[in-house]
Amino acid sequence: MIKEPPKLQIRATIRRPSAEQVGAFKDIPTGFLCDAMGGQGALDASIQPIGGGLDLPTHAHGPALVADNGPAEILATMGALHIAEPGDIIVSAVHGHKNCSAAGDRFCGMMKNKGVAAFVTDGQMRDYPGIVAAGLPAWCAGLSPNSPYSNGPGKVGFGAVVGGRQVETGDIIVADRDGVVVVPYAQIDAVIAQLAAIQELEDTLDAKVQDGFCEMPAVEAMLADGTAKIVE
Known part of the structure; x- marks a missing residue:
């Protein structure tokens, strides 16, 4: 590499769905959304x-603002907080790194103050x-008291792989x-x-x-047409 990249890159134009689109996902169960997207x-x-959802609200919806951090990093999350708008859901990608905190109480308090959902x-x-x-709903992969770094590099407003799925800024998060479901921006209206x-x-x-319904018509049909069989 001839020149080091910037420590932090923030996308100039952030894509967000309309208020009407976001509002359509209020109180919608995640299972409904997976059913609408082929089970995924x-x-x-x-x-x-x-x-475990014992002490904080357990339903949230809003547009994703993706902070692509490296392992044990929070610089991109800091950048996301800087540009976040009310109702955004900050999605912090640390590439699955464990044994280090991706956010703590003060960070959550600041996000809550900013109106992050x-x-x-x-x-x-x-x-x-x-x-x-702080009262900010949060989803994560557990707890760790270890401290993160803020050295970068990081990117805000683009996309990242989070939990095995590509998440782009502007996608809907429910x-x-x-768990957590991602509705890709291009599929919002169809869903x-x-x-x-x-x-x-x-x-x-x-x-x-x-x-009192407890029948399995699909199994009955399979038994009838021979695709299923009762055996001894």
């Missing part, structure tokens, strides 16, 4: 509500009591007790268009189950 969309199951990272966090006091039908199907099946 969730980050790795290691990324869960901090503390939630924090998601494939790394760990620390200062759990202080994070609870997180709940089941929104399916939500009412998915809700109706879910409500119909819920009502049937509550009324």
Whole structure:
């Protein structure tokens, strides 16, 4: 390399979905979104509500603002906080690095002050009591008291692989007790268009189950046409 890259790069133009698009995901379960995207969309199951979701809200939705940190780094997250807008979800990529905090209580307090809706990272966090006091919903891969660095390099407003899935700034993030789901920017309207039908199907099946339904018509059909067989 002839010249060292900047320690921190912040994208000049940040793509964000409209307020109407973001609002369509309020209180939508993550499972509905995966159903609308062919059964996919969730980050790795290691990324869960901090503390098991016992002390903080366990549903958040908003546009992703991606902070692409290196392992044990937070410089990009610092840059994301600098440009964050109310309702953004800061997504901190530390490339799956463990045994080091990707954010702590003061960082969460500052994000809350800025109006950030939630924090998601494939790394760990620390200062759990202080994070609870700050009140910022957070999803992470566990806890570690070790301190991170802020040396860079880092990039803000672009994309990164987080929890095994590419997340781009401007994608919709929806997180709940089941995990974190990413709706790619290009699919937002298509997913929104399916939500009412998915809700109706879910409500119909819920009502049937509550009324005692316990049949498996698909298995009955397979037994009837020979694709399944009962054997001794």
